[in-house]
Amino acid sequence: MRYSNFFIPTVKNAPNDAEIISHKLMIRAGMIKQSSAGIYSWLPLGLRVLKKIEQIVREEQDKAGANELLMPTIQSADLWIKSGRYNDYGKEMLRITDRGGREMLYGPTNEELVTDIFQSYVKSYKDLPLNLYHIQWKFRDEVRPRFGVMRGREFLMKDNYSFDLNEEEAKKSYNKMFKSYIKTFLRMGLTPISLRAETGPIGGSLSHEFQILAKTGESKLYYDKELENVDPENIDTKELQTYYAAVDDQHDEKKCPIKKENLKISKGIEVGHIFYFGTKYSEKLEAYVQDAKGKNIPVHMGSYGIGISRLVGAVIEAYHDDKGIKWPLSVAPFSLSIINLMPDDHDCDTKSEEYYEFFMNKNIEVILDDRNCSIGKKLSDNDLIGIPFQLIVGKRDLNEGFIEFKNRLNDQNTKIPLDKVKEHLLLELNK
RNA sequence: CGGGGAGUAGCGCAGCCUGGUAGCGCACCUGGUUUGGGACCAGGGGGUCGAAGGUUCGAAUCCUUUCUCCCCGACCA
Structure with missing residues (x-):
């Protein structure tokens, strides 16, 4: 590529709208242009990085045995009414009416659709486990979008969904993804810290969030320093999950189970989240398979997200100086x-x-x-x-x-x- | 959604208090001179001052309404 032929509109002064460093640098480097609050155009340089990150995520998903597909951005309200989330999701969901007066929505996530696909085709325990993922734009009408692409309303996310016969198998799938996530973030030059998390509106019983370390990160993390020394060739998920890690408001100095000299405090940015939620959606959306005895049982599901567009900002937060961005080779444009x-x-x-x-x-x-x-x-x-x-x-x-x-x-x-x-x-x- | 702030040229800003028809820096265009860290000289183009209404002889400036954007908080990949 010749620079003279490549569209990189760099600017000296970032617009006053931009507050945090990654947002400023992305604008100054000509990577993005804001279209409206929390919605951005990706200019050629930004798009190259976005695709690099997307590709690393894709490769690690494929290695972990997940199947890529592509579901639509616009979904019919029907399935959401069936799952009970059409009302629960509230104003964050962008609702649209088509010309026939049918209620549609711009997908904020895809549990409903993917479960529908699953139940249309998979009827036997012999077809399990199954893991489906896609990398697709989502829209969540945040009350307050901010920090550039780190918290946009429209954002690119990798989300996948695991289907298993029982809880034990589902936890295997969960741990497989856990490991895949650590590998994914390490490949981007980032230091992932996994934390036990609340399950929130998606619901369920087991959940971890993945933060990456960055001096300018949004949340304050307290964690065992061992979490910084992960060998990418030899990731032991069980071991990783036993280390202490907590965000600011969950950390209590008096109750902290690890020695002070092992405790590290740093700032982080959440870039991934994984959930095991059992049969919550499979029951409502009738995703049943027959087991070896011919009995119909609801599949055990998990869902796993990585904020791909957010990662572009997060990498910059982790890698920059006063002159600009310092891309790790693996994600560099x-x-x-x-x-x-x-x-x-x-x-x-x-x-x-x-x-x-x-x-x-x-x-x-x-x-x-x-x-x-x-x-x-x-x-x-x-x-x-x-x-x-x-x-x-x-x-x-x-x-x-x-x-x-x-x-x-x-x-x-x-x-x-x-x-x-x-x-x-x-x-x-x-x- | 609560609190705060801002909309004047592509970007950053001044002008507003005290009304008289818009200015600076960067960017852009032309010509010339430069060439190891955001060059210099000369010339030039570009804004119905977010929108609507009102007050006034006259509104960027005063008043009302409205839209948009940003920040802090509560919430999230």
């Missing part, structure tokens, strides 16, 4: 930026193009900053949009046989001899 400091200079152009071709051919996501603007603007834009690796191609260094390499994550600059550049970059990119 581009891995490498080649900054041609002096377009129209023969040497700068030749070298920039050479690297650009080279890395593109290696399937590296690379953006070539070939814009005809001042050096300061280029460098600060690249810092702002936070591409992890930058190659700064300038006449001064070129004459001395160097290219400057910048690692945005630690802000280290190194001068690399021309004949070592490709090798060095490939090494960094594969770390």
Whole structure:
């Protein structure tokens, strides 16, 4: 991608609407544009990150044996009336009437629809366990949307639903997802903290929420420091679930079960939530299967959410400095930026193009900053949009046989001899 | 939904108190000079001041209504 051909409307001053850092940076970096309260357009740069995060979630879901499908955003009220939630959901649900006067709604979640799909096709215990997920836009008419995409009214969420024969099996599914969530967030460079949670309006008996650590996070967390040291190759969910973790208002210093030296206090952002709720919906929506004895029994269900659009903001909250965003490589919109400091200079152009071709051919996501603007603007834009690796191609260094390499994550600059550049970059990119 | 704040050029703001027909910085356009950290000089374009109504000879400015957006709280991925 050539920067000159890519739509990244960066701005110096964020609009006054933006309060928190990720919101400001997303606007300044040209990632999103607010359309109305809690509703955003995703501009090309923001969309790339959104898709990166979505893809990591998808891959981990698939690895955990979940099946991707896609359910509609607009749902008929019928199923919701049947489940009893049409009234319960209140004003948060956006209700619409179609031309025939039928009551419709913009889905805030999908238990009803997915259970309906399930019960249409699955009749035997032999088809269990089953886990279905989709990644779809939701709408919840929040009383007060805020913090940019972190709490929009319209948001992209991965939600999945597990179906099992009994509680024991359902808890296996639950733990599978638990593990998958930890892996998912670790892949994004985040530190997930799992907390036992209230089950809330979705109901049920078992629930965990997943927060990620960020200095600017919304909630204050108290947790066992062991939760920070998870080995992604060897995740023991049972062990993880035994560690202490609590949010601010649940934490009581006197009753805290762990030693003070093991207790860590930090701020977090909720990015995922999982529930086991038994047969609550399967009974109402008649999702029964026959067991081995031919008896009809309601399936045991769980539901699992990850706020994908929220994660874009959450990653920024965890990774930024006063100059801008510092994307972890796994979610970065581009891995490498080649900054041609002096377009129209023969040497700068030749070298920039050479690297650009080279890395593109290696399937590296690379953006070539070939814009005809001042050096300061280029460098600060690249810092702002936070591409992890930058190659700064300038006449001064070129004459001395160097290219400057910048690692945005630690802000280290190194001068690399021309004949070592490709090798060095490939090494960094594969770390 | 309770409390608070803000709408003036794409963005950030001044002007409002004390009414006289709109200004600054950035961005944008043209020409030139620059080129290792948000360049410089010169010229230029762009706003019926959120909307409606009222007071007045005259309203961005005063009054009323209304819409939108933001912040704090209660609630959530």
